[in-house]
C-alpha cells in the first residue's frame with residue numbers, strides 16, 4: 001500500500017488540470033454509489049411489502065425513512081418511487097464508473113510521463129539495472145523454460161513497465177481509491193439497516209460465509225498471483241525477442257538466420273500462450289470457489305432467520321435475499337483489494353524502483369552559472385575510473401591540460417580507455433578519483449542542464465532519429481536555427497545536395513534506418529553538422545571517422561579540424577596522422593603513454609609509431625582493381 005501511495009504522490013505533478021477534482025469526484029461518486037447500493041434492497045423490500053398490502057415495519061434506517069414516507073400510498077406510487085431510486089442508483093454507478101475510467105486514463109498518462117522522465121534523467125546504467133530487477137523472479141515460480149536471460153533485457157523490461165504496467169497499476173490504483181470507500185460505505189449502510197431491522201444474524205452469517213470462502217480460495221488466489229507473474233515474464237520475453245528481431249531484419253536475412261529467429265519468437269510466443277492459459281485456469285478455479293459460496297448464501301440467510309426466531313414478511317425476506325449476496329460481494333471487494341495489492345506487489349516495487357532513480361548527474365547544491373567559466377581550458381587532475389563491479393581501473397591517474405582553443409587528438413589502441421575518458425568529460429559517468437575542470441570550474445559544480453550548452457558532441461553512439469533532416473539538426477535547440485543557417489552548414493560539411501534540395505532531397509527529407517536512405521558518410525556528416533550547429537564552447541568527437549572507408553574518413557577528419565577552428569576540440573581518433581592537430585595524447589592501458597605533436601611523437605613514442613603503422617596498414621590494404 002505504501003508503494004502505491006508513493007507512486008501516486010510522484011505522479012501528482014504530471015496530472016493535467018486540477019488533479020484533486022478528478023480524485024474528489026471519483027471518491028465522492030463511489031461513496032454515493034456505495035450508499036445507494038446499501039439502501040436499494042431495503043427500498044425494494046418496502047415496495048414488495050406495499051404490493052402485498054403489508055407495509056414493512058418502519059425501522060430507523062434509510063429504508064425505514066422511505067417506508068414512513070410512502071406509508072399509506074398506493075402500491076403503484078411506491079413502485080414508481082422505488083423505480084426512481086433504482087434509476088438514480090444506476091445513474092450514480094454509471095457516473096462513478098465513468099469518473100473512475102477518466103481518472104484511470106489520466107493517471108496512466110501521468111505515470112507514463114513520470115516513468116519516462118525518470119528513465120531519461122537517470123543514468124542509463126541504473127535504468128538498465130532497474131529493468132533487470134523488474135524481470136527477476138521475486139519469490140514466485142521460476143520463469144517458464146525458454147524465457148531469455150533477463151539480465152540483458154533491462155531496457156526491454158523498462159519499455160514494458162512504461163507501456164503496459166503503468167496502465168495496470170493506474171487501473172488498480174483507481175480501483176483502490178474508489179473501491180475502498182464504496183465497499184466500506186455499503187457495508188456500513190447495510191450493517192445499520194440490518195442491525196436496526198433486527199436482522200443482525202444475517203450480517204454475522206454472511207461474514208462467516210465470507211471467511212470460509214477466504215480460507216478455501218486463499219491458495220487459489222496465491223496461485224493466480226504466481227501465474228500472473230509467470231505470464232508477465234513470458235510476455236516480456238516475447239516483447240524483447242520481437243524488438244531485437246525487428247531491429248535486425250536485414251542482418252537476419254543476410255546471415256540466413258530468419259528461420260532461427262522465427263523459431264525463437266514462435267517458441268517464446270507459445271510459452272507465453274501456455275503461461276496465459278495456465279493463468280486463466282487458476283483464475284477460473286479461484287472464481288468457481290467464490291461462486292459456489294455465493295450460491296449458498298440464501299441457505300445462510302434461512303439459517304440466520306431461523307436463529308433470530310422472528311417471523312418475516314415477504315418484503316423483508318426479499319430484502320434480505322438481496323442483501324446477502326451484496327454483503328458477500330462487498331466483503332469480496334475489500335478482500336480483492338488486499339489480494340490485488342499482494343499480487344501486484346512486484347509490479348508496484350518495479351515502478352517505485354524506476355521512479356525513485358536519482359537524476360544523473362545530480363544537481364549540485366549551489367551550481368555555478370556557465371558564465372563562471374571564463375576560458376575554455378580543460379584540465380584533468382589525477383583522474384581514475386573503475387566501472388561499478390569491475391575488478392580493475394580502466395583509467396589510472398590521468399592528468400592532462402588542454403589549452404583553450406586547441407585541437408587535441410586522443411589516440412591509443414582499442415580498449416586503451418579513450419571512450420571512457422570522453423564519457424567522464426561529458427559526465428555520462430563520474431571519475432572514481434580526481435576531478436575534471438573547464439576554465440578552472442569543477443564540472444560537478446555545473447548544473448547538468450548546462451552541460452549540453454558547454455559541450456557539443458559527436459559520439460560513437462550518436463544517432464540520427466527517424467525524422468526530417470531539419471528536425472534532426474535542430475533537436476534540443478531552444479531557438480531552432482533558420483533554414484538559411486542550416487543550409488549554409490550543410491554546404492560546409494559538403495552535403496550540397498541536401499543544402500540545395502537537389503535530387504528531391506532537402507531539409508524535409510526523412511532519415512530512415514532500415515533500409516537506410518543516407519550513406520554511412522552522409523550520416524556522419526549530418527551528425528557533424530548537428531554538432532556544429534550547437535553554440536557550445538567545447539567540441540568533443542569520439543571516432544567520427546569510425547566505420548568509414550579511408551578516403552571518406554580522411555575527408556571527414558579534415559572537415560572536423562577545419563570547421564572546429566577556434567573552439568577547444570577533443571577528438572578521439574585512430575588516425576591522428578590525418579588530423580594534423582597541434583597536440584596528440586597517446587593512451588595505453590588506461591594511462592597516458594606519451595604527449596606531443598605528431599612529429600615529436602613519431603620521434604619519441606614507440607606506442608604512437610605502432611598505432612600509426614597499424615592505421616596505415618589498414619589504409620593501404622590491397623584492393624582488387626580489375627579482373628584478369
Ligand SMILES: Nc1ncnc2c1ncn2[C@@H]1O[C@H](COP(=O)(O)OP(=O)(O)OP(=O)(O)O)[C@@H](O)[C@H]1O
Nearest residue numbers: 387388390394412413414415416417418419420421
Ligand atoms: N562498464 C564497464 N565494465 C567493465 N569494463 C569496462 C566498462 N566500460 C569499459 N570497460 C573496459 O574499459 C576498457 C576501455 O574501454 P574504452 O571503451 O574506453 O576503450 P577505447 O579506447 O575507447 O576502445 P575503442 O577504440 O575500441 O573504442 C576496455 O577494456 C573495456 O572493456
